[in-house]
Amino acid sequence: MTSAVGRVGTLAVPAQRVGKLQREGRAAYLFLAPALLFFCVFLILPFIFAIVLAFSDWGGFDLGTLKWAGTANFGDVLSFDGTFVKPILVNTLLFAFGSVFLATFGSVLVAYCIDRLAFQGFWRVLYFLPVVATVVAIGNVWKMMYQPAGLINGVLNKLGVNSIGFLSDASYALPSVTVVQAWASIGGAVLILTAGLKAIPEMYYEAAEVDGANSWHMFWSITLPLLRPALLFVLITQFIGGLQSFALIIVMTGDGGPVNATNVAAFEMYQRAFKYGAWGTASAMAMVLFVIILAITLLQLWVARRRGEETS
Amino acid sequence: MRISRGLRLAVALGLFATAAACGGGGGAAGGSGDKVELTLLSHYSDGPSKEGLDKMIQQWNKENPKVQVKAQVVKFDDLLTTMTVRQTGGRGADIVSAYGLWGGQLMKANVVAKVPDDIATKIKAEYSPAALGAVTTGDTLLGYPTELNTYVLFYNKKILAAAGISKPPATWAELADAAKKTVQRDAKGNIQVEGLSLIQDGDNKSVHPFLSLLDAAGGKFLGPDGTAQFDNAEGKAALKFEADLAAAKATNPSIMPTKQFRSGGVAMAIQAGWWIGSLKTQMKDKYSSDVGVTAIPGPTAGSKGSLAYGFFMGVNQRSKHADEAWKFLTWMNEHKAADGQVTETGKWLADQGLIPPRTADQAAYKKSLSDPNLAPIYDAATYAMAEPNQPGAYEAKTALHNALMGVLADGKNPDDALAQAAKAVKPQ
Numbered sequence: 001m002t003s004a005v006g007r008v009g010t011l012a013v014p015a016q017r018v019g020k021l022q023r024e025g026r027a028a029y030l031f032l033a034p035a036l037l038f039f040c041v042f043l044i045l046p047f048i049f050a051i052v053l054a055f056s057d058w059g060g061f062d063l064g065t066l067k068w069a070g071t072a073n074f075g076d077v078l079s080f081d082g083t084f085v086k087p088i089l090v091n092t093l094l095f096a097f098g099s100v101f102l103a104t105f106g107s108v109l110v111a112y113c114i115d116r117l118a119f120q121g122f123w124r125v126l127y128f129l130p131v132v133a134t135v136v137a138i139g140n141v142w143k144m145m146y147q148p149a150g151l152i153n154g155v156l157n158k159l160g161v162n163s164i165g166f167l168s169d170a171s172y173a174l175p176s177v178t179v180v181q182a183w184a185s186i187g188g189a190v191l192i193l194t195a196g197l198k199a200i201p202e203m204y205y206e207a208a209e210v211d212g213a214n215s216w217h218m219f220w221s222i223t224l225p226l227l228r229p230a231l232l233f234v235l236i237t238q239f240i241g242g243l244q245s246f247a248l249i250i251v252m253t254g255d256g257g258p259v260n261a262t263n264v265a266a267f268e269m270y271q272r273a274f275k276y277g278a279w280g281t282a283s284a285m286a287m288v289l290f291v292i293i294l295a296i297t298l299l300q301l302w303v304a305r306r307r308g309e310e311t312s
Numbered sequence: 313m314r315i316s317r318g319l320r321l322a323v324a325l326g327l328f329a330t331a332a333a334c335g336g337g338g339g340a341a342g343g344s345g346d347k348v349e350l351t352l353l354s355h356y357s358d359g360p361s362k363e364g365l366d367k368m369i370q371q372w373n374k375e376n377p378k379v380q381v382k383a384q385v386v387k388f389d390d391l392l393t394t395m396t397v398r399q400t401g402g403r404g405a406d407i408v409s410a411y412g413l414w415g416g417q418l419m420k421a422n423v424v425a426k427v428p429d430d431i432a433t434k435i436k437a438e439y440s441p442a443a444l445g446a447v448t449t450g451d452t453l454l455g456y457p458t459e460l461n462t463y464v465l466f467y468n469k470k471i472l473a474a475a476g477i478s479k480p481p482a483t484w485a486e487l488a489d490a491a492k493k494t495v496q497r498d499a500k501g502n503i504q505v506e507g508l509s510l511i512q513d514g515d516n517k518s519v520h521p522f523l524s525l526l527d528a529a530g531g532k533f534l535g536p537d538g539t540a541q542f543d544n545a546e547g548k549a550a551l552k553f554e555a556d557l558a559a560a561k562a563t564n565p566s567i568m569p570t571k572q573f574r575s576g577g578v579a580m581a582i583q584a585g586w587w588i589g590s591l592k593t594q595m596k597d598k599y600s601s602d603v604g605v606t607a608i609p610g611p612t613a614g615s616k617g618s619l620a621y622g623f624f625m626g627v628n629q630r631s632k633h634a635d636e637a638w639k640f641l642t643w644m645n646e647h648k649a650a651d652g653q654v655t656e657t658g659k660w661l662a663d664q665g666l667i668p669p670r671t672a673d674q675a676a677y678k679k680s681l682s683d684p685n686l687a688p689i690y691d692a693a694t695y696a697m698a699e700p701n702q703p704g705a706y707e708a709k710t711a712l713h714n715a716l717m718g719v720l721a722d723g724k725n726p727d728d729a730l731a732q733a734a735k736a737v738k739p740q
Contacts, residue, residue, distance in 0.1 A: 062421050259714050
C-alpha cells in the first residue's frame with residue numbers, strides 16, 4: 001500500500017512538473033514572441049526572399065514580373081569575364097583583410113599601451129571617438145586630408161615629394177580607404193581587448209618577472225595567448241564588418257572608383273539592385289558573399305578550436 | 313512538438329506582419345467620397361523648382377476641388393530608390409517624375425502607364441526632337457517631357473585671353489591647344505588651373521562629356537537594340553582626344569569643375585546647361601565678365617555635338633485615378649503663363665535656367681534671351697544626341713564610365729578601354 005501510494009506520489013510529481021514546464025514554456029515563448037517576430041520579419045523572411053531572388057530575373061517594382069532564371073545569375077556573377085570576381089570580390093577581400101590586419105595590430109598595440117598608462121579612461125575614450133562619429137563625418141574629413149591640396153599632400157610637398165592622388169589614382173585608392181576603415185574601427189577593438197587584458201591575472205606576470213622574463217617575453221608568452229578569446233571575437237566581428245562595409249567607400253570615392261578600384265561587393269549589390277534594377281544578380285552576389293563570410297568565419301572558429309579556445 | 317508549434321506561430325505572425333506592412337495602402341492613390349487625391353513624387357525639393365511646381369499645384373487644387381494633387385519630394389539621389397521601395401510596397405505615387413535614363417527600367421517593370429494615344433500624338437507634335445528622344449524608349453513615349461538639358465562648352469574668358477586666345481575653340485585641335493595653353497601647375501606638379509574639364513557632377517561623371525564629343529565626331533552610344541555602337545573610328549577618335557589631354561596633364565578627373573571653375577581653377581569645361589544658374593548665383597558680377605559658352609566643337613571646322621538628357625512626368629500603371637492624373641498633367645503642361653506667350657511649365661523650367669522642352673516655348677524664349685550664353689544651350693537642343701534609355705542603358709553607361717576613367721586617371725590604352733566597355737554592354 002505504502003509502496004503503491006509512493007508510486008502514485010512519484011508519478012504525480014513529474015506530471016505536475018510537466019504541466020508547470022508547459023506553462024513556463026508557453027510563457028517563455030510569449031515573452032520571446034516580439035523578438036521572434038522581429039527576427040522573422042526583418043531577417044528570416046528577407047533572407048528567404050533573397051534566396052528566391054538569386055534564382056530569378058526581377059527588375060524591382062512589381063512582384064508580378066518575377067521570372068525563374070535558374071542558376072543564370074550565379075553564372076553571370078561568377079564569370080571571370082565580368083567584374084564581380086575581379087576586381088570587386090578581390091577588392092572586398094583585400095579591404096576586409098587589410099583593415100582587419102591593421103585594426104587588430106593597432107588595437108593590440110594601443111590596448112597594451114593603455115593598460116600601462118595613467119588616466120586609462122581618458123585614453124580609451126580618445127580612441128573610441130571614431131566609433132561614435134558617423135561614417136560620413138570620418139569619410140569626409142579623411143577625404144579632405146587626402147586631396148591634392150590636403151593636409152597629407154601638404155606634408156609630402158614640404159618633404160619634397162610630389163602630390164599623390166590618394167583617391168584619384170587607382171593604385172592608391174583602395175589602400176587609402178582601407179587605412180581609414182582600420183583607423184575608424186580601432187576604438188571598438190581597443191575596448192574589447194582592454195577588457196581581455198584586465199581579465200589576465202596579475203600573478204602570471206609576477207611569476208614571470210621572478211623567473212627573469214622581460215616585457216617582450218611576457219607579452220609574447222602570457223598576454224597574447226591569454227588574449228586569444230578576445231582577439232578571436234575582434235577578428236571575426238571586424239572581418240564580417242569589413243566584408244559587408246561600403247558606407248565609407250560611398251562617402252570617400254562616391255562610385256567605387258576610380259575604375260572600380262574601390263568597388264566592393266556590398267556596394268556593387270546596392271548599385272545592381274537600386275540603380276540598375278537587377279535584383280536577381282544583386283541577390284546572387286549577396287549569396288556568394290554570404291557563403292564567403294560563413295566559410296571564413298567557420299575557418300577562424302576551427303583554427304581557434306584546434307588551439308583549444310572557448311568559442312561557443 | 314511544442315517547439316515546432318511555437319516556431320510555426322512565430323512564422324505565421326511574421327508572415328502576417330509582413331503582409332500587413334506590404335499591403336498597407338493598397339492602391340496608389342487615396343480618396344474619400346467623390347474627392348480624389350493624387351500624389352506626385354518628384355525631386356523638385358527646394359528652391360525655384362519646388363516653388364514653381366507648388367504654385368502650379370496650388371492653382372490646380374483651387375480650380376479643381378474634387379481632384380487634389382499632393383506633392384511628395386525627395387532629393388534626386390534618393391528618387392529612384394524611393395520609387396523602387398514605394399512601388400514594390402504598393403504605395404507608389406500616382407504621378408512620377410523620373411530621369412529619362414531610367415525609362416527603360418521603369419517600362420520593363422510596369423511602373424509607367426502607356427500615354428493615351430490622343431495625348432501622345434499631341435506631345436509628339438509639340439515637343440522638340442531632343443526632348444522626345446530623351447523620354448522615349450524604343451517607340452514608347454513615357455510621359456510629358458519636363459526638364460531638358462544639353463551639353464555645351466563653358467570657358468573662362470579671362471583665362472583664355474591671358475593665354476593669348478581671342479575666340480573660343482571651334483575644332484578639337486583648337487580645343488586641345490587652348491587646354492594645353494591655359495593649364496597651370498605649381499613646382500610640385502599640382503594643377504592650379506585645369507585646361508579642360510571632362511568631368512560633370514553626379515553619376516557616371518565622365519560619360520556625358522565624352523558622349524558630347526562622340527556626337528561631335530558623328531558617333532553613337534547605343535543602337536536601338538541596346539548594343540554598343542561606340543567602339544568604332546568615331547569613338548576611338550573621341551577617346552584619343554581625351555587621352556592626349558590627360559597625357560599632357562591638361563585635364564584631371566579629380567578636379568570637380570562645379571567647385572573650381574567659379575574661382576578660376578578651370579579654364580574650360582564641358583557641362584550641362586543647368587550649370588548657368590549655379591554660376592550666376594556663385595559668381596555674381598563676375599559671371600557676365602568671365603563666363604562664356606559655346607558649342608562643343610568637333611574634329612573638323614563647322615562640326616559640333618552635344619548630349620541631351622531629360623526628365624518626364626508619367627502616370628503610375630497602378631494608379632486608380634489614371635484619367636485624373638493625365639488630366640492634371642495635360643493642364644500642367646499646356647496652360648499658359650500670365651504673359652500668354654509661353655506655358656507655365658515652360659516658364660517654370662526656363663526660370664531655373666533649363667530649356668523648356670516644348671518647341672513653341674523654346675522659340676519664344678530664344679527670341680529674347682536675357683543672357684547670350686543661353687543661345688548655344690538652346691541651339692544644342694536642335695542637334696544634340698538624345699541619351700539612350702532602353703533597359704540596360706544605365707549599366708552600359710557605367711561600363712563606359714569605368715573605361716573612360718581607366719584612360720583619364722590610369723593612363724590605359726583608349727582602344728583597349730573602349731573594346732572592354734563595349735564587351736561589358738549587354739542588351740536586355
